[in-house]
Amino acid sequence: MVSLDELVTYLDQELKTGSIPDYPGAMNGLQLANAGQIGRVAAAVDASLPVIKAAAKGGPGLLIVHHGMFWQGTQPVTGAFYRKLKIAMDAGLAIYSSHLPLDIHPELGNNILLARAIGILNPEPFFDQKGVLIGLRGAWDGTRQDLADQLQAALEGPVHQCPAGPEQISKIGIITGGAGGEVVKVAASGVDSFITGEGPHWSYPLAEELALNVFYGGHYATETSGVKAVAERVAKLFGIPWEFHHHPTGL
Numbered sequence: 001m002v003s004l005d006e007l008v009t010y011l012d013q014e015l016k017t018g019s020i021p022d023y024p025g026a027m028n029g030l031q032l033a034n035a036g037q038i039g040r041v042a043a044a045v046d047a048s049l050p051v052i053k054a055a056a057k058g059g060p061g062l063l064i065v066h067h068g069m070f071w072q073g074t075q076p077v078t079g080a081f082y083r084k085l086k087i088a089m090d091a092g093l094a095i096y097s098s099h100l101p102l103d104i105h106p107e108l109g110n111n112i113l114l115a116r117a118i119g120i121l122n123p124e125p126f127f128d129q130k131g132v133l134i135g136l137r138g139a140w141d142g143t144r145q146d147l148a149d150q151l152q153a154a155l156e157g158p159v160h161q162c163p164a165g166p167e168q169i170s171k172i173g174i175i176t177g178g179a180g181g182e183v184v185k186v187a188a189s190g191v192d193s194f195i196t197g198e199g200p201h202w203s204y205p206l207a208e209e210l211a212l213n214v215f216y217g218g219h220y221a222t223e224t225s226g227v228k229a230v231a232e233r234v235a236k237l238f239g240i241p242w243e244f245h246h247h248p249t250g251l
Contacts, residue, residue, distance in 0.1 A: 001037040002238045004030075004094055007062055010234070014108075015101040021130045025071040026099040032069070032085065034094040038062045041242040043231035045223055046249075047095055052084045054245045060092030064231050066110075066223050068097030102226040103176055104134055108233060110176040111136045113225040114195070117154035118147065120172055126189055127175060127182070135175035137191050143167055144213055147193065155221040162204045165192045165213035176222035180214065187212045197222040198251055220249045 008030045012018060017029045031047070040061040044051040047065045055063045075081055088095060103110050104125070115123045115136050125133035140147065144163055151159045173191035175182065180199010187194075187210040194212055197219035207214045228244050235242035 001039050001060070002240055004034060004036050004038050004062065007038055007234060007238065008096065010237070011064075011096055011098070011230070014233075015098050015105060015230075017098065017101050020101045020104070020132055022100045023071075025068075025073055026097065027068055027070045028098050028101055030094065030096050032088055032093075032095040034060055034089070034092040037092075038094065038238075038240065040240050041231045041234050042093075042245055043227040043242065044245040044247060045220055045227060046247065047084070047097065048247060049080050049084050049087075051245050051247050052088050052093070052095075054247075056087050056091035056093045060094075062094045062096060062234075063088075064096050064098070064227055064234070066097070066099060066102060066227050068099070069095065098226075098230070100132065100134060102230065103223075104132065105226070108226060108229040110223050110226040111174050113229060114154060114176060114222060115174055117225075118150045118172075118195075120174070123174075126173060127185065135173055135179070135186075137171060137173040137189065140169055140172045140193075142169055144169060144193075147172070148215065151195065151215055151217055155217045157218060157221050159218075160216040162207045162212075162214040162216075164208040165211050169193045169213065178219050180216060183207045183210060183212055183214060195222075219251050 042055040042063045046067045047069045120138040123136040123138035126137045127135035171191045174195045179196040180203040195215045231242040
């Protein structure tokens, strides 16, 4: 067993949890404590009721998620929210959430892991949001179809294309998750192709007008690698087992 305080201190320091601004509902860091001891680590993209039910099995542990329990803001402790808390607390399951801090982490982040998986050269941070660079861009040499094939292999699922830019790709920008609505700023940054998870309907025709290739890989699919990497790192450092709870949304 490992001290929860020790694990949380490590995660806060490694992910720079307290210094990276985020959406109000993200509430990065420890969201639910337990009695103080951790025997295992679980990882998942969302702190949803099915995930918490599955992760609660196996004794006291720490669930690390990308999307935590408070995206909807202040809410009464009733219904599914009550059940999530009760199941977790009865099982001794603590919950730690990391959104933007995990997206942008230079080793364990969703952006860098996807960039490495598809072979982007010399990735560098780009796309300022509230003083934080939340994406990566870098060089790439290949066709649109080459990139689509590599993305599908890396994400293990379909990738939707807006083939509005050049057939031969030379510079890619990545912002995992739901950044499709940022196509104007992304196009202005000088990339010819943009990889994200999802976007609003209007982002597709707008990308066509901007002559920007956009690859929508799925919000869930583009954000599974970070929580896995963090859980694996924690398990290795502290000598405890880890597991990933796969609960895809298809979005």
